[in-house]
Amino acid sequence: MVPIRTFFCQLHEAFDALDAAILGKGAIKKSKMGNPENGRRAEGDQQRLQADLMNQVGGLFENFLSKPPPPNIVDLWKEHERIRGHLNEICKIQSEMNASNDSTIERSPELLSAFIAWADQIGIQRDGVDVVESSDVGGYGLTANKSISKNTVVVSVPRHATMSLDLAKKSSMMKKAFEQDPIVQRMENVALALFLCCHRLKSDSKWKAYISMLPRQFSSPLYFNDEDMLKLKPSPVFEEAMLFYRTVARQFTVFFLTVSRNEAFEKARKASKNSNTEPPILYNTPFTMSNFTFDLYRWAVCCVTTRINMIPSETDKTKDGDVKLIPALIPVLDMANHEFVNEIIDEAVAFNTESDTAEIVATRGYESSKPVNIFYGRRSNAEHLLHNGFVPEGHNSADRYKLKIGLPRTDKNFQQKHKMIFDLGFAGWYESNIFMFDLANNIKSEQILLAALKFLKVRFELLEKTYGEIKAGQNSIEKNIEGLKLGELAILNRAKNYCEEYEKAILNPTKSPTKKPTEHVSRSLAKKSAEV
Template sequence: MGRKKAQASCKGKQHGPSAQQKQASSAARILSRGARNELDVLCEKLFHLTSNPAYMTQLWNNYLDISEVLLKVKRLEEMKTESSQRSQVIGQFTNWLTENGARMDGVSIAEYPGYDLGLKAEADFAENQLILEIPRALIFSTYTAAPELTALQNDPLVQHMPQVALAIALLVERYKKNSTWKPYLDMLPNSYNTVLYMKANDMIELKGSPTLEPALKQCRNIARQYAYFSKIFQNNNEPVSAMLKDIFTYERYCWAVSTVMTRQNLVPSPDGSRMIHALIPMWDMCNHENGRITTDFNSTSDHCECYALRDFKKGEQIFISYGPRTNSDFFVHSGFVQMDNDQDGFKLRLGISKADSLQKERIELLGKLDLPSVGEFLLKPGTEPISDTLLAFLRVFSMRKTELAHWLRSDKVFDLKHMDCALETVVEENVRKFLLARLQLLIANYPTTLKEDLELLETTLPQVKKMTVQLRVTEKRILLGALEYVEQWIKA
């Protein structure tokens, strides 16, 4: 299944709140009028801090201001910790799956150190052998769950952000009395290692890393969504608002968003017209390892099918591939780092300056190469760290007026993506000098060295601290590998 963005839609008539929907009393905490007013004021402040584009130039200070407001929000919303032992509900969960048509012969759920829960092979599986079949009726989406969400189908966030719609659907089903999804919801983790759960002293560990910016932006975006929905639910009385008014909190929204971020996939809509975001019970118990994607949706049987990535022996943990993603993406959206990630890359942000006297010519030539004038380019691990697209961009970036004019007329412009392309010596020298200086600067930006980080990993660290150090190690290894490559290139 692909991972391109898709939009989920909800169709149906709007109904008033039912007696069932009015009940979320066991999870509700009715605030006093004064506390409710204080919380509303804090949400307004939060919405301003997270919506004003002026703050985007100072993301770290903005993050600290947002964190300060959220601390007050969480104190007002304070509630009993909702915790349950997932291992105690495995039986109810697997019974629910089989009773509703799932096929999972030869697999079970087990605990694994460093992974929490995972899928265990109860028999030998050969590569490409079918492991799981999950029918559409058991796939959690806005088509199969939370019909109350149709009342918000015209809301811009619900309408245009399918992940947000799925997160709200999760909350609706989690706090609805007698939800048919209860066995699945009880199996979900109580909390996650995503950046939404990190504190400022965790986040500062990302100093020097290109991952810091997307991590801060993610926290900012979710805080804005929380403030937005808090206002919606307090000021409306349609079914979703009536149900969530007294139980919607920042921490519960973080849980729902993190569940979606770490477990979502794309499946075809029932009519096959689009791809929709969904959660796939049991399949989402599989942990990740390198390899090809071996999950597909069978439109004929209307089932999600998962095949063995490789041979698995009885007793082994069954892994799947989550797809080609960098450790930065895994860190921000999935809450883990894979030390041997063969699809990893260091995101190098480059752009043509508006002050450049040759800006127009450079942008025109980049357009012929199908390259952006501002964008992220991946430095890759291994012996060939410089991609053809990065090389072509740097060549255009380093050209003088005469070279730009020549290549704008040339019908062999895509030769610029090849290492052995014949170019003026001064252009190639400028490319190498620029890369050398940029790589040295990026390495110097980290407050610790690779050696210091590796020594830290030999000690016992809290999980989040361990993740940030692992991320720094993988990023620095790519940078140092690229630096060595450029130094050899200069010598040659």
């Protein structure tokens, strides 16, 4: 049995390195298409809308998304508002171009029945569980229809019933993209999201019944409006959410500009019957300038980030020759909701290499009519919100707080601080922005150690005050934000108290005769390192 590791879609971290290869260094030129002098009015209107659309997308990329994000949180928010403005205009133009939109079609008992019939026909097996609507999660989930014993395989999904990266590579729609597009080649999760977009628009898709049961909207920050986004302040997730939104918007513009070449190629081919021009890389997809929308791409990204699992590839190997794990969407299995546990448990989701199936194995017994959930993995509340669209209820022992301490080059003492960072062992601090630092073992001077503790304690106190009174959430988004902030406040409070205890241990070592300060601190740091 090979464990399936739920895949995190940290899209914004990998994209920067690809810009030069994908887009080159030149700016995107705005379209100069105009109304044809002699043609039907409808065709002229379409030409005008296409020109407006290209100007909006080109302007969005050229003015914002082709550049690094602003380092200042205030400027980042201003940019975020401008990006949203452009995307809203793009959406309006595409609506005028009669873009098909089925986002208003809600999941229903009829669609659920069709999905279950499709799942049964394709070979997905269920033992003791049904897919039912759950008011607790505002969606669907798995529920036991009989008593289930521990270690029972309750769901079994054959490989051919999974929407995997292997399948996307074999697809005629995506073949050229996998051969030529750097994003699709290197970012497997993005490739799968694009493949899902293809099948959502494909009227005769094999996956139509499955796609019809996927959520139409999500509670991820990608779907937050401006007001909800601002409610994240002062959490560090406020900045992360804007950067994530920015990255998805940037990917959309790159793919849209690629799609726009399809119509230009078609016109050129009609004008010259003997044209030997190679078709664009997304020419075989159902994408057009009117139907490849930000809403479509954002939806697909959320489907991937919230539902993806890893399965062993049929063909791909790692550099060491081992079977490579690839991302996949797994119907029925991905209907299982999250159940948080603090203790170590067996893997509930695994891939059986003998039967070539993805499975849910009951990690405990279930009574009839009780929900059958799985544990999504040890993640912080921030990771849950960004990539799963919810914050788990109760205490999360894996929760963390990202403390951002800036060192701007405009600082008058930049050189001295730069040298101190190197002296403390952060040789590659400019290459990464996350560190774990053991105060007890890395700082030998008690004077410097006390100064560091004082600095951190004051920082934690100031951060606590910025949260103010946390209002009780009135809807699912607000409740998630409430849970996120309460968890962060608890971490800050523990961190502040820890610094105070550490100071006392240094200043009054005789009060802890059985423990040396450094021994006490080392053990405490090991315990707290995941929290701060």
